[in-house]
Amino acid sequence: MSHSPVDIAAYLETIPEDRKKAFEKLRQTIIDHIPEGFEETISYGMIGYVVPLDKYPKGYHVDPKLPLPFVNLANQKNYIALYHLGLYANEALLNWFREEYPKYSSRKLDMGKSCIRFRQVDKIPYELIGQLMEKITMEEWVKSYETGQKK
Secondary structure, eight states: OOSOOSSHHHHHHTSOHHHHHHHHHHHHHHHHHSOTTOEEEEETTEEEEEEOTTTOTTOBTTBTTSOEEEEEEEEOSSSEEEEEHHHHHOHHHHHHHHHHHHHHOSSOOOBOSSEEEESSGGGOOHHHHHHHHHTOOHHHHHHHHHHHHHO
16 A cells, blocks of 8 residues: 555555455454454554553554554455464464364465465455454463563
8 A cells, every 4th residue: 555544444445346345344353353452443554453552551662652563454465464463473373273274265375474365355264263363362462472572
């Protein structure tokens, strides 16, 4: 994207028609399953789910004035991207996700360190993403983040 939308409604307006329904369903899946305490906002030019500063005043080490990121959802040029930092920080969670993915999708898993790429929007495993969202509470994420910072 060439500019960063200032709010979620503006971000949603940038989604191409052929991806809009899938993107909104994925966003709703996250909202329905993410544990209590995380806040939906614009984070790094994407829709983000963060630990609010009033719950974790230390913020993100890269910029302590920013809330601690957890999950981001983005419309990229050729795919919908789901960035889940818990997958990057927690090897057991990553292994679980990689094992479960083929049970929910006929597509090969297209993934980077924390980025899951959905190039075919009709093949998004919403049920699995819902389960993934439920795996880490806000408190567990903060603890995992702080442990990772000490290394």
